[in-house]
Amino acid sequence: MDVIDYEIKKASQKDLYLHLEMCDHLFVPLLSDKVNLHDYAQKIYKKSQTFEAWHDKKLVGLIAVYFNDSQSKKGYITNVSVLENYINKGIASQLIKMTKEYAKNNDFTKISLEVHSKNKNAITLYKKQGFEIENKKEEALFMEFRIKNN
8 A cells, every 4th residue: 555644634624524424334324314424524634633644635534623621621523434444554643643743742631532442443443552341231232442641
């Protein structure tokens, strides 16, 4: 595979929408069953920090994080997605590493996320990256990564 370029906050709102649309079928349950993709792309564009993987000018991997809780210093991952042909190539792991580095450099203490209990691949990825299950509610698992600022 050719070189993957990693960027922070490069994607346009249209890039985000097209990426989410192409990844929709990979979500458990479908992302479009939970949110309006156009509105969600707009919210991510305006309110989140994005960590992106690009190949041939196409957004192939995305993590969107809300780092807007300056009181608790806790970031919240709202989206992790990688295009189907790019899965299992280390892209999500690299994007999570970028997310953790950003959080540490900006004095955040935790990063949390929610994942469907049936999404075994995502749960395995998050556990490998140091996330721990903090809570369960119905079919949702709430996971957290604690930043070590030393």
